[in-house]
Amino acid sequence: MPDSAMAIGVDIGGTNLRAARISSHGEILEKVSEKSHPDPEIALARIVDLIRRVDRPAVKAIGIGIPGRVDQRQRQVLSGGYLDLSCVPVADHIEAATGRPVIIDNDCSMALMAEIAIGAARGHGNVVMFTIGTGIGGAISENGTIVRGSRAAGQLGHITVDRHGRECVCGRRGCVEAESSGTAWRRHVAEAGYAADTPVDQILALGERGDKEALAVLCAWAGPLRAAIDTISATLDPDMVLLGGGLGKAAERALAYAPAQAAWFQTSVRAAELADDAGVIGAGLAALSFPGAVSVHASAATGRSGKRAVLVNGIPAAGKSQMSKAISDRTGWPILTLDTIKNPFLEQLGGADREFNRTLGKASYQAIWSIVRDAPDGSTFIVDAWFGFQPLALLQKHLATAGVEHIAEIWCHAPGEVLAERYAARLHERPAGHPGAAYIPELIELSKKAEPTGLGPNHAVDTTTPIDFDAVTGWVNYVLCDGHGDTAHE
Ligand SMILES: [Zn+2]
DSSP: OOTTOEEEEEEEOSSEEEEEEEETTOOEEEEEEEEOOSSHHHHHHHHHHHHHHHOOTTEEEEEEEESSOEETTTTEEOOOSSSOOTTSOHHHHHHHHHSSOEEEEEHHHHHHHHHHHHSTTTTOSSEEEEEESSSEEEEEEETTEEOOTTTTOOOGGGOBSOTTSOBOTTSSBOBHHHHHSHHHHHHHHHHTTSOTTOOHHHHHHHHHTTOHHHHHHHHHHHHHHHHHHHHHHHHHOOSEEEEESTTHHHHHHHGGGSOOOSTTOOOEEEEOSSGGGHHHHHHHHHHHHSTTSOOOHHHHTTOOOOEEEEEEEOSTTSSHHHHHHHHHHHHOOOEEEHHHHHHHHHHHHTOOOHHHHHHHHHHHHHHHHHHHHHSOTTOEEEEEEOGGGSOHHHHHHHHHHHTEEEEEEEEEEOOHHHHHHHHHHTGGGSOBTBOOGGGHHHHHHHHHHOOOOOSSOEEEEETTSOOOHHHHHHHHHHHHTGGGTOOOOO
């Protein structure tokens, strides 16, 4: 994929809000930050400001990592802490403010994706991460894909390590977050008679010299974390457990004083590598792997074939149906068009006014992506539509919901006068309800400013010249199959 593809990654924390422009290789091109705030309105305004500071025309999408329970598929924040965004449609808000498609996910899931792509877990697919900060976050990757369960799996800070332990924010007792977080560290050192702000490194240094009180504090803090890691080891048996967040490295060192006891549970534990940058890098990579942005190494590493769509795009009368049919004849891939779904309704209803025609168009658009969604993994569809009739963000949402991972776009175009002639010539073939001859001047105007979606590799075809359909089909095959290392195609 082109190296010029970029995204913006945002990491929302209780202390800091961070945003960075990220390349498709996960490099940080520009980074800014700002203090966090407990008021959602103020925090969101600061986030929008940060995004604007690093935004560039080449940015394809925005990824946002949010602490707590996040339903990535439904784009909903389910719970919050210091900054509670559970009552706010974060993705819709940022999309409206920036005009860019937005993907949201749990902050630790974002960090884990970054560590798998370019950090401590490079080359591994089965990885579990704990982020140790004010609280404890968690994320699970299986074969390179984040495990989500029904909505928001991976809340590893709430693994029970002591049923009679301290109260946790979740309402239960003895969660590992209540024993091994940064907040818990301050309590452990204070209880041992040290100043509450004594850093872990200082106690680790004392522990290395054999100081008994220091060792007791380290065991009290790291022991419950070891128990949680053993539970992960027993339930998920990952390639490795990563410890990230502000105290990840310190926790990894402290675990030396609370070694795994059972031979069954000996999962390797490593400190994460990307430190504070993991969140923004992972969020940027997630945005780039969002269907319609571009595919990145992280998504390529998952080994999942996903679904593919050929977007045959162009305004009415641009020559899309001839193009779709030619590609379908050569590949066997089915064609989905708005008219295929819409026309039977118009026929049954005996026509419709322009407004109702538009409503049918929107419903047909939705129906197309529902068909793709229900098709098996690995399917390829040719979707013939004027994609500009609906917002780009909606298309990206449809692509994501439908599980489309690779797209190729064919942009059919012709001069306005040719379109007008073609449109006029086929007016009699169209069922009542389609806009009539009165639409022609609008069509000519539209032809001057219409553009392809730009969501993926794009091949423009002037449909007034002779078209080499074999060459076009070859290009589509290259982009959808060879270009992404896919093997299975019809
Ligand atoms: Zn809890």
